[in-house]
Amino acid sequence: MTHGFDTLQVHAGARPDPATGARQTPIYQTTAYVFRDADHAAALFNLQEVGYIYSRLTNPTVAALQERVATLEGGAGAVCVSSGHAAQIMALFPLMGPGLNIVASTRLYGGTITQFSQTIKRFGWSCSFVDFDDPAAIEGAIDENTRAIFCESIANPGGYVTDLDAVAAIADRAGLPLIVDNTSATPYLCRPIEHGATLVVHSLTKYMTGNGTVTGGAVVDSGKFDWSASGKFPSLADPEPAYHGLKFHETFGGLAFTFHSIAVGLRDLGMTMNPQGAHYTLMGIETLSLRMQKHVENAVRVASWLENHPAVAQVTYAGLPSSPYNDRVARICPNGAGGLFTVALKGGYESCLKFVDGLEIFSHVANLGDARSLVIHSASTTHRQLSEEQQIAAGAAPNVVRISIGIEDPDDLIADLDQALKNAG
Numbered sequence: 001m002t003h004g005f006d007t008l009q010v011h012a013g014a015r016p017d018p019a020t021g022a023r024q025t026p027i028y029q030t031t032a033y034v035f036r037d038a039d040h041a042a043a044l045f046n047l048q049e050v051g052y053i054y055s056r057l058t059n060p061t062v063a064a065l066q067e068r069v070a071t072l073e074g075g076a077g078a079v080c081v082s083s084g085h086a087a088q089i090m091a092l093f094p095l096m097g098p099g100l101n102i103v104a105s106t107r108l109y110g111g112t113i114t115q116f117s118q119t120i121k122r123f124g125w126s127c128s129f130v131d132f133d134d135p136a137a138i139e140g141a142i143d144e145n146t147r148a149i150f151c152e153s154i155a156n157p158g159g160y161v162t163d164l165d166a167v168a169a170i171a172d173r174a175g176l177p178l179i180v181d182n183t184s185a186t187p188y189l190c191r192p193i194e195h196g197a198t199l200v201v202h203s204l205t206k207y208m209t210g211n212g213t214v215t216g217g218a219v220v221d222s223g224k225f226d227w228s229a230s231g232k233f234p235s236l237a238d239p240e241p242a243y244h245g246l247k248f249h250e251t252f253g254g255l256a257f258t259f260h261s262i263a264v265g266l267r268d269l270g271m272t273m274n275p276q277g278a279h280y281t282l283m284g285i286e287t288l289s290l291r292m293q294k295h296v297e298n299a300v301r302v303a304s305w306l307e308n309h310p311a312v313a314q315v316t317y318a319g320l321p322s323s324p325y326n327d328r329v330a331r332i333c334p335n336g337a338g339g340l341f342t343v344a345l346k347g348g349y350e351s352c353l354k355f356v357d358g359l360e361i362f363s364h365v366a367n368l369g370d371a372r373s374l375v376i377h378s379a380s381t382t383h384r385q386l387s388e389e390q391q392i393a394a395g396a397a398p399n400v401v402r403i404s405i406g407i408e409d410p411d412d413l414i415a416d417l418d419q420a421l422k423n424a425g
């Protein structure tokens, strides 16, 4: 029997605790698990039997969350990790090696641009950034050393929706996996696997937990990519020396990526999610659809009001009829364009600083996807490491403020924005 999203967000992955009957998933605050006997231990270590060994690899509370996120995304499996940035490294780790590259959209979370343009070079990996509205540019950036295509569904800082079907078609033709960061949309608004994504990454820190209490991430595998076809993915297709020559793809099929991420990725990189964090995220996901509906409803109201304000030069929100990406919303994220957008002020950089300092309900923080409304002046904070050209390409020009609309009363949000805009001159 298949169930609807609202049912799955409460039940997927969770069942009453077999030992106690506890209805809510317990927090299994344990590092290790007792083996039944020496044969059981050997089978677990050989990956011949699935079970719990040590919480760097697997933990029952984290496993419930993994199954829930995989189910909501329509994936075959998922691995949860310590942050969204950890999820990105974990997604790339089995695919990459020295001298290999990825092709990514210019429209990404600022921290991701830094991770991909600077930090991954230390591993000998590199990234070409191109405009994902230009199919020829994506195709032109792919070479024989490319191992993945990377973009966000609704791109941070908001207002942009990627044409996932078009990008997936390019990845398919090149025989490459498409990795989609679905943090800003969540599976309630967008399900990238239905549009051809191979892997979906999440910062669970944001809307999935939904209240700014947890740092976490996830990588969901569609289970659909043929890792053995091209000879380009030896970690998944070829014998793994650390497991007696086991071939992950041949042995685990559609779960190859997930098993590799646990058995090799978490084992050796150790970017593990803790059970307490998994518990908070499970609680958050129970109300995901209710919150996302309210985020979208409020964002449409507030963005429409701002668009008509005399101090405002531009509002980029794909949920507004004025947005060039409005037609993609119905196709890519049919339940709405999210709760995130940017506003450009006519007063420029200085006016933006006065505006964010004058707000009372909105908090000026480096976060998004909270029940509370948040703002950030990206050019002076999260995007300050980037050149002005990169800032503009990422939608974070000096006169732009990013707004993450919460689930408060929209009239109160509008009144707060109104007084802060008056003070900003």
Ligand SMILES: *Cc1c(COP(=O)(O)O)cnc(C)c1O
Binding pocket: 083, 084, 085, 086, 109, 111, 112, 152, 156, 181, 183, 184, 202, 203, 204, 205, 206, 215, 216, 217, 368
């Ligand atoms: C926050 C965020 C990340 C990074 O996630 P962390 O949990 O902060 O590591 C990656 N991508 C997007 C779109 C984000 O919003």
